[in-house]
Amino acid sequence: DAGVIQSPRHEVTEMGQEVTLRCKPISGHNSLFWYRQTMMRGLELLIYFNNNVPIDDSGMPEDRFSAKMPNASFSTLKIQPSEPRDSAVYFCASSLIDSTDTQYFGPGTRLTVL
Amino acid sequence: GNSVTQMEGPVTLSEEAFLTINCTYTATGYPSLFWYVQYPGEGLQLLLKATKADDKGSNKGFEATYRKETTSFHLEKGSVQVSDSAVYFCALSAGSNYKLTFGKGTLLTVNP
Numbered sequence: 001d002a003g004v005i006q007s008p009r010h011e012v013t014e015m016g017q018e019v020t021l022r023c024k025p026i027s028g029h030n031s032l033f034w035y036r037q038t039m040m041r042g043l044e045l046l047i048y049f050n051n052n053v054p055i056d057d058s059g060m061p062e063d064r065f066s067a068k069m070p071n072a073s074f075s076t077l078k079i080q081p082s083e084p085r086d087s088a089v090y091f092c093a094s095s096l097i098d099s100t101d102t103q104y105f106g107p108g109t110r111l112t113v114l
Numbered sequence: 115g116n117s118v119t120q121m122e123g124p125v126t127l128s129e130e131a132f133l134t135i136n137c138t139y140t141a142t143g144y145p146s147l148f149w150y151v152q153y154p155g156e157g158l159q160l161l162l163k164a165t166k167a168d169d170k171g172s173n174k175g176f177e178a179t180y181r182k183e184t185t186s187f188h189l190e191k192g193s194v195q196v197s198d199s200a201v202y203f204c205a206l207s208a209g210s211n212y213k214l215t216f217g218k219g220t221l222l223t224v225n226p
Contacts, residue, residue, distance in 0.1 A: 102163060
């Protein structure tokens with residue numbers, strides 16, 4: 001069974017460019033989470049969706065960040081315009097919210113903004 | 115609010131040594147507790163979990179017991195291997211929003 005799939009695995013871009021990160025959750029899961037990991041701040045929850053609806057985006061750093069989930073099998077995190085301080089590893093995770101709350105993480109996208 | 119405090123690393127051990135990584139938490143209600151492991155260049159993987167007081171989670175020789183009285187969930191392994199070298203994260207989930215609150219992570223290096 002495929003796990004959470006993220007693309008690209010690595011992204012190098014220049015400051016000011018638009019960046020789009022993609023995530024395919026595990027089939028049948030109804031919640032999806034976007035995290036950012038840096039050495040300085042550790043793991044930060046950016047936003048999460050339940051049944052494709054954004055529930056809590058309080059972790060989104062600023063208006064340059066946006067996330068969508070048009071259907072149950074796909075989500076995007078967009079940064080426009082990108083800045084060097086956005087350089088980090090971005091993880092997507094999915095879960096099935098029933099009697100358990102285990103989140104399954106993708107391999108991450110390492111973003112470098114020059 | 116919810117928070118997780120875990121011992122700061124890095125932790126360096128020799129193969130077959132005993133491992134303890136301390137984790138304490140603050141939460142409203144009755145959280146579920148987790149240990150996740152992150153191997154170099156990979157995403158986080160669930161290592162073990164416990165959902166109520168006195169539950170013991172175990173996997174791959176690792177164990178942790180949910181101690182409500184001390185609000186702790188310490189990770190232990192009796193004999194570590196080189197392949198256990200990774201970053202270990204303690205986390206909790208509390209309330210109806212199922213958000214995970216993570217500790218800062220502890221880097222473990224096991225030398226042969």
